[in-house]
Amino acid sequence: MTEASTDWLDLTGRAGRAAHAVVGWLMWDQPAIDRYAALGVPNGVGWIVAWRMAALGRVTPAAAAATGYSIHPDVIAMVLAAYRDVTDEDAIRAVRDESAVTGLADIAPGLGEAMAPVADDLWRGVASMHIGARPLFAAFRAEPRPGPDQPVLSAWRAANCLRELRGDNHWALCASEDLDEVEVGLLHSAMVDPDEYGSEEWIARSRGNDDERIAHGWSRLEAKGFAADGALTDVGRDFRWELERRTDQLTAPAWQAAGEEATVAFCEAVEPHHEAIVARIDATAGPRWMPALRTTDR
Numbered sequence: 102m103t104e105a106s107t108d109w110l111d112l113t114g115r116a117g118r119a120a121h122a123v124v125g126w127l128m129w130d131q132p133a134i135d136r137y138a139a140l141g142v143p144n145g146v147g148w149i150v151a152w153r154m155a156a157l158g159r160v161t162p163a164a165a166a167a168t169g170y171s172i173h174p175d176v177i178a179m180v181l182a183a184y185r186d187v188t189d190e191d192a193i194r195a196v197r198d199e200s201a202v203t204g205l206a207d208i209a210p211g212l213g214e215a216m217a218p219v220a221d222d223l224w225r226g227v228a229s230m231h232i233g234a235r236p237l238f239a240a241f242r243a244e245p246r247p248g249p250d251q252p253v254l255s256a257w258r259a260a261n262c263l264r265e266l267r268g269d270n271h272w273a274l275c276a277s278e279d280l281d282e283v284e285v286g287l288l289h290s291a292m293v294d295p296d297e298y299g300s301e302e303w304i305a306r307s308r309g310n311d312d313e314r315i316a317h318g319w320s321r322l323e324a325k326g327f328a329a330d331g332a333l334t335d336v337g338r339d340f341r342w343e344l345e346r347r348t349d350q351l352t353a354p355a356w357q358a359a360g361e362e363a364t365v366a367f368c369e370a371v372e373p374h375h376e377a378i379v380a381r382i383d384a385t386a387g388p389r390w391m392p393a394l395r396t397t398d399r
Contacts, residue, residue, distance in 0.1 A: 107361050110346065113353040116364050119371035120264040121393050122378045123216070123257060124201075126208060127152070129385035133200035140196065141187030147180030153265075154181060155193035156240040168236045170272045171285050173309030194244070201257050208381045209374035213253035216260070216370050219363040220252055223259035226359030227266070235269035238262060260367070263355055270351040274344055283310050283318030291333055291341040292396045298389055301332055307390070 127133060128149040137152075138145035150172065154165045162181050166174035184193065205213045224246065232239035241262045247255040275285050286305030295301055302315055310318070322328035327337030356364045375394075382391050389395075 109353045109357055110349045112361070112364055112368075113349040113356050114345070115368050116356050117264070117267050117349065117352065118394065118396075119368045120260045120267070121391075122375055123205070123212075123371055124261050124264050125391045125394060126378050126381050126385075127197070127201055127204060129382060129390065130200055130204045131385060132204060133196060136196040136200060137184075137193065140184070140192050142184050147176075147183050150177060150180040151184050151193055152197040153237065155184075155190040155197070156237065156244065158190055158240070159185075168269075168272075170275070171282050171305075171308050173282070173314075176309040198247075198254055198258075202251075202254050205253070205257065209377055212370060212374050213256070216256035216367060217252035219359075219366050219370075220256035220259055222359045222363030223256060223263060223367065226355040226357075227259055227262040229358035230266060230355050234273050235266060237265040238269045241265050263352075263359075266355055267348060267352045271344070271348040274347055274351070278344075281318065281321060282308070283314050284321055286310065287315075287318050287322060288327065288333070288337065288341045288344075289392060291338040292345070293392050294395075294397050297395070298392075303389060304392055 133152070134145035134148045137148045142148075142151075150169065154160075154169070154177065157165055157168065162178035163174065165181060166172065166177040169177055202213065227242055230238070232242065241258070244258070247258060249255075280288065283305050286308050287301060289304045290298065290301035293304075298304065305315055305318060319328055319331050322333070322337060325337075326334065327340055328334055333341075359367075379391075379394055382394070
């Protein structure tokens with residue numbers, strides 16, 4: 102397949118899943134949580150949020166919550182307060198980097214070394230994109246790039262930047278459609294097996310939303326025609342899948358800049374380890390977490 106004939110929407114979706122797999126397990130990695138706790142954070146509380154928010158520096162809780170979008174603002178504020186009393190963002194970033202390299206080697210032996218040869222290509226994709234309305238992408242991209250003596254970390258960090266780019270693009274689209282932080286969680290249930298998740302509310306509730314906020318989210322979705330009687334309609338499901346396509350559309354230029362050969366090589370390096378990565382998430386967080394890795398076919 103030549104570059105001209107490449108289905109970049111399909112390849113971008115594939116690469117997005119691969120990047121999510123390479124990064125997502127870190128949110129519940131016990132050695133990372135232990136290192137974070139050693140900084141003075143009681144029981145390592147909030148690691149799932151802390152290592153991403155630390156990239157933003159000393160922003161206000163409200164600004165951090167805006168970047169997290171689907172996570173309850175009170176959860177974000179609690180996490181920032183827990184670590185800001187005892188440590189700083191530089192120390193948290195150091196824990197992230199150490200944990201990413203050692204954890205990846207433990208979960209998926211050989212994956213880091215397989216990704217390393219395309220690190221420069223991935224960084225080319227990162228550098229090709231502007232930072233407008235992409236706060237987490239901008240924050241991670243601005244960090245000093247690992248040197249040639251850290252090839253695995255360099256590839257992982259580049260993949261994380263591309264993951265955050267996709268996330269920022271998705272949130273920008275959600276904001277443009279006037280979807281609040283609860284609605285986006287409810288809508289994401291269109292992407293997974295509701296029987297596996299127990300209900301269409303699980304994802305939204307996992308972000309810290311209570312009964313009152315969930316009810317308000319359903320009422321907003323119903324007003325848009327995306328839900329009825331506390332469940333998504335076919336219109337709502339179609340809308341959510343279209344959001345996914347539009348997200349890939351916005352993110353595709355970065356992977357195109359990285360190049361087809363490098364993008365395919367990155368995917369082929371990660372995909373054989375998908376089940377091992379999901380198994381690690383199941384073991385450390387539970388079988389419903391990281392729903393973006395459990396997307397069903399439409």
